[in-house]
Amino acid sequence: MNQHAKDLLKKGAVELGLELTPVQLNALDLFAEELKKWNRKINLTAITDDEGIAVKHLVDSLSLLKVVRGPGRLLDIGSGGGFPGIPVKLVHPDLEIVSVDAVVKKISFQKQAVRLLNLGGFDALHVRAETLAAQYAGYFDWVVSRAFSDIPSFVAMALPVLKDGGRIVAMKGKSAAEEVAAAEAELEKLGVRVESRHDFNLPCSGDARSLVVLAEK
Numbered sequence: 267m268n269q270h271a272k273d274l275l276k277k278g279a280v281e282l283g284l285e286l287t288p289v290q291l292n293a294l295d296l297f298a299e300e301l302k303k304w305n306r307k308i309n310l311t312a313i314t315d316d317e318g319i320a321v322k323h324l325v326d327s328l329s330l331l332k333v334v335r336g337p338g339r340l341l342d343i344g345s346g347g348g349f350p351g352i353p354v355k356l357v358h359p360d361l362e363i364v365s366v367d368a369v370v371k372k373i374s375f376q377k378q379a380v381r382l383l384n385l386g387g388f389d390a391l392h393v394r395a396e397t398l399a400a401q402y403a404g405y406f407d408w409v410v411s412r413a414f415s416d417i418p419s420f421v422a423m424a425l426p427v428l429k430d431g432g433r434i435v436a437m438k439g440k441s442a443a444e445e446v447a448a449a450e451a452e453l454e455k456l457g458v459r460v461e462s463r464h465d466f467n468l469p470c471s472g473d474a475r476s477l478v479v480l481a482e483k
Contacts, residue, residue: 267298271316276472278325281469282332282441284357293383294324300379308475309373310347321470326437327353330410333435333477336360343395343425344414345370348376350437355388360471362387364402368394377457399426411439412437417445418452421480425456431463434480442476 267449272295278285286294298319304310311323313389327350334340337360340353346365351365367373367389409424409432417436424434440446446460453459464477 267295267316268440269391271298274317275320277322278321278469279328282325282329284328284331294313294353297348297352297356297379297383298324300382302461304375304378307324308374308375310375321468322473323349324353325469326475328357328438329466329468330354330412330435330437330477331358332466333462333479334358334361334408336409338345338362339366339405339422339427339429340408340410341406341424343403343409343411343420343423344420345376345390345412346372348372348379348390350412351381351388352411355385356383359385359387361408362391364389366391366393366395366398367473368392372379389455395423398423404425406444407432408435409433410435410437413439413476417449417478418456420454421444421456421458423483425458429480429481432481434458434479436478436480438476438478440474440476442478444482452461459483471480 330350336358339362342365345351345365351363370392373390373392380388380404411420458480461481462479468475
């Protein structure tokens with residue numbers, strides 16, 4: 267990434283309460299460069315400029331750390347180009363992460379990025395989230411998604427693989443309050459409550475973001 271984008275990444279992280287080390291900044295930059303390289307061949311993201319990648323992918327992914335802390339096991343459903351899982355892993359290596367997407371080329375990219383960054387404890391799987399319970403029943407401390415689906419559909423996928431006492435986190439945009447209100451009846455049927463909702467503006471861009479934390483009743 268260019269220097270301005272790197273500065274935005276660093277500034278954005280500080281605004282989130284994160285002090286990135288030079289090693290972490292270099293790793294995030296390397297990941298961004300690999301994303302750009304692959305994106306010229308296959309469509310991983312519509313955001314292709316350095317500043318957009320720095321803020322709308324990397325800083326946005328790291329905002330998850332407002333509510334998630336390692337150590338523990340985290341599942342990232344519908345992770346696309348590896349967001350938020352890979353940036354989160356780079357900053358919190360004590361999180362064991364499983365990242366799943368139904369699009370094989372996106373998982374191929376993630377596997378290459380994991381090799382490039384030498385990430386241990388990160389598995390990128392080309393599977394449908396609905397099939398995970400066979401291998402990962404009651405396994406994860408955290409199940410997260412970033413603008414993946416409506417809240418009840420996401421929660422229904424997350425529950426079979428969620429550990430007792432675990433948390434589900436939906437990363438949402440400006441319509442989070444409306445989505446939560448619309449989901450109340452379905453969440454009641456699923457035996458899930460909204461534990462908290464963290465509304466904030468994304469550093470540098472000012473875009474509205476929300477972290478919706480859900481727990482079993």
